[in-house]
Amino acid sequence: MLDRNTQIPLYEQLKNAIAQQINEGKLEPDQQIPSERELCEAYGVSRITVRQAIAAAANEGLLYRTQGKGTYVAGAKIEQKLSNINNFQQTLVKQGFMASTELYKTATVPNNLFYSRLLNVSMLEQITNIQLVGYGNNEPVVYYDSYFSMDIGESILSSAQKAAENKVPFSTLDLYVDTEVTPTHVEQTFESIVSDETLSGILKIAVGSPILLVTSIVYDNALPIEYKNAYYRGDKYKFFLTREYSALNLRPIAD
Template sequence: MLVHDKSVPLYLQLKELIKQEIKKGNLKPTDRLPSEKELCNIYKVSRITVRQALAALDNEGLIYRSHGKGTFVATPGVDQELITVTPFEETLHRKGIKPSTKCLSCHIISADFNLATILAIPLQSNIAHVCLLGLGDDEPLVIYNSYFPQAIGQEMMALVQEKIQKGHSFSTYDLYKNISTVTPAMLTQSFESIVADKSTAKILNIKPGHPLLQVTTIVYTADGRPTEYRIAAYRGEKYRFHITRPAGSHFSNN
């Protein structure tokens, strides 16, 4: 039960109690939580305390609210650290989720102005386009659209076909260890909130307008040569990215 101890706010205690019930499996995905009023009566706390606890749980992706229906336990999501590059398979395994990958497209195209500029190659050069679908427990999670200069692209396409035939789960970044001529040294990423169009919604098994997190990545070699341009669309309610970094001298008292 809750302890009226000023060192630990009541809403944090309530949040942890509900969180533990979820972790223990006493509250399962899609289970409806008691109403705010019911929680107030059960734990003898104010509605403000209950709302703060639910907001904290919602922020951690442990619950979700449906207008007019109530508050429910969320299905497990994927939490990925941004400091280091973690393979797709490893990221899902850490969450106890079974990863798998499907190849939606794998062919040579001509680079338009945008792709030629990003990959630092002549306009109309041949490039490889690889489109992969990442799944967790057979549920679509993310679409990867990757573009490569032709030389490395040919190797990438061959590796993709090989991995698919063997039933392996992967993203294109996982395949660089099998290519001796190219070693990624740095990548830049930008993050943007978007909504799913009809074609994307169909692939991810969601409705058009569903929130997505779009991550745009450019991979570089040690000499600054672009080797991959990737646009990934993650299901917003399934994927969460986080970063831990030092506060720096701005907060120093000196």
């Protein structure tokens, strides 16, 4: 039971109790946790407290919520190394996940000042939009939303359609083989967001679930060739980077 004589909030105690059951193996990866009603009865708390505890556990990556189904124990996360660029299939297969890709949506969209500047194309040129959903063990884990100039986009789209027909796991990184451009480097920003209804529908998660948004501009030397927003499920991915300390930045503490 929970301790009502401590300053630790009840929802925090309940979250810790759930974490302890996970650590002890009483709740296993991808196992559905008890319902809100069952947790209320088991711990003698309100439904609001249970919801706060579940939300806190989900934010810490202990649980994940599936839209229309329930809340489950999070399994092993996909580790994405930031110091180098690997394609989607390599990243998952090396870690024992089965990878697959859905060509979710394609479109030709009108250009605007934003895309014109990012991709260095004329305002008169239309933009190719390609959207992919990456799956790990048959579960959606990442949604890619990419934009290309029309000349590059046509080749990329053709390669994407072939890969999808052949059921080959891929991301846009794999689609440059038959183009006249070659990715040389990428500029990226990382931002923590929560899923809205659109993202939740695509990634099959509850509204408000944690998402890591990675925005990329891919270059062939000085030429920008792709603008991409990648939405990674917070309960399925973690990113890591090795950084070195510079001796110049290490100074003795003044007396």
